[in-house]
Amino acid sequence: MKAEILVIGALGNVGCEVVKELQAKGISVRAADLFPEKINERFGAGVEAVGFDFAKPETYQAAFHGIKKMFLLRPPQITDIQKMMVPALEAAKAAGVIHIVFLSLIGIESNTVVPHYKVELWLRASGLSYTFLRASFFMQNLNTVHRAEIRDLDIIEVPVGSAKTSFLDTRDIGAVAAVALTETGHENQAYDLTGSEALDYYQVAEQFSEVLGRKITYTNPSPIKFFIRLVQRGTKIIFAVIQTWLYNNTRKGMADTVTGEVKRLLGRDPIKLKQYIEDYKLNWKKD
Ligand SMILES: NC(=O)c1ccc[n+]([C@@H]2O[C@H](COP(=O)([O-])OP(=O)(O)OC[C@H]3O[C@@H](n4cnc5c(N)ncnc54)[C@H](OP(=O)(O)O)[C@@H]3O)[C@@H](O)[C@H]2O)c1
Structure with missing residues (x-):
């Protein structure tokens, strides 16, 4: 068809x-x-x-x-x-x-x-x-934007202090999108999609260490240090500014909202960060 x-x-x-x-x-x-x-x-x-x-x-x-x-x-x-x-x-x-x-x-x-x-x-x-x-913030940023630093340097470099993030797996977004595209009742609706837990990056690093079997450290740089590091690594200034600004919102506690929308729409819990790291662990395997 x-x-x-x-x-x-x-x-x-x-x-x-x-x-x-x-x-x-x-x-x-x-x-x-x-x-x-x-x-x-x-x-x-x-x-x-x-x-x-x-x-x-x-x-x-x-x-x-x-x-x-x-x-x-x-x-x-x-x-x-x-x-x-x-x-x-x-x-x-x-x-x-x-x-x-x-x-x-x-x-x-x-x-x-x-x-x-x-x-x-x-x-x-x-x-x-x-x-x-x-x-909310994708878990998959950790195997794209942050992949190399985790795999090669065993660090997560994000300038957000101990602020929390309600990480969301893109597989859950895909599942919700498929529901909204194939079922009725979703017309003219707005859904706040998040994971089921808000975690700080110390907890994220701990979960990475457990699953990968090696120590991953959250470096918690200042925003300015983070920005300079991005530019030094070749990120275009405009994208470095946008990334630093986005993380600044997280730093201010604006990324920690947890909603029940994924569960309500899919009838199951959202994927947890630990499961995501398990499923994607080859991404951070050292060569
Ligand atoms: N990252 C997060 O945490 C987060 C959270 C909430 C919302 N969002 C939003 O999610 C969106 C990004 O989704 P994503 O991560 O799935 O994006 P993505 O992985 O970058 O995928 C975008 C796709 O569109 C293609 N594309 C690029 N330019 C195009 C053009 N001119 N016409 C048609 N296709 C084009 C890209 O091809 P190439 O790869 O070849 O360029 C790529 O395949 C953004 O709007 C972002 O703000 C992100």
């Missing part, structure tokens, strides 16, 4: 989990990303692979044709929503898309400077139905 559900960013952290969840439910899915040739490699031939780039209007037709519902995210590189995302959203609407499940940020109501806020505003005014998945 031709797919009526489209997943944008299908090769990314969250998009790939959305595709896997839909596949597991036996639902036809079209998966879109910058490099379509990698999509069937990742998910097998059963998934419709399509090249899609927000910056290239010529890719919109193939992506949106015949689609009713879509999973949308804002790729981290995109900051100008009006210029870079709205044309694609308008094309999706014109092509017949009726419902959009958008990956947003927890706390966005009081954080209106982030680009996601503009996407939410556009969707609210669009006449389309929407579900906002307002996610």
Whole structure:
């Protein structure tokens, strides 16, 4: 059957989990990303692979044709929503898309400077139905952004003092997105998605040490030291500023909210950090 559900960013952290969840439910899915040739490699031939780039209007037709519902995210590189995302959203609407499940940020109501806020505003005014998945900090940042420092230096370098974070596994976001894309009752809803526990980075390092069988230390640098370290390692200044700013919010205690939304929506507990470290431990194996 031709797919009526489209997943944008299908090769990314969250998009790939959305595709896997839909596949597991036996639902036809079209998966879109910058490099379509990698999509069937990742998910097998059963998934419709399509090249899609927000910056290239010529890719919109193939992506949106015949689609009713879509999973949308804002790729981290995109900051100008009006210029870079709205044309694609308008094309999706014109092509017949009726419902959009958008990956947003927890706390966005009081954080209106982030680009996601503009996407939410556009969707609210669009006449389309929407579900906002307002996610807390991903566990998977620890095997992407922080992978090398944990694997090679046995440290976790985050400038947040002893503030806590309600880490969320992207596999849980994928599962919630699949529910919102395939069941009714999620129209025009916003869900604050978090894990089931808020942990400080001393506890995170302890759990890493237990599972990996070697000592992992939380270094707790000051924000300025963290920023300088990022730039020294080659991070572009703008991204170093954004990362330091995001962690500053965590440092101020703004990332520790725990909600019961994942359990309510999935009927099971969210994945715990310990389980995540077990499942991903090869990522931090020394060569
Ligand atoms: N990290 C967190 O803790 C956290 C928490 C809450 C919400 N969020 C939000 O989650 C979103 C990121 O999700 P993610 O981690 O799944 O992202 P991701 O892993 O970076 O995936 C984004 C995908 O989109 C692709 N892409 C990049 N530019 C594109 C373009 N112009 N057109 C179409 N596709 C493009 C990327 O390809 P390439 O990889 O080839 O560039 C990638 O495959 C962000 O909006 C972020 O703010 C993050």
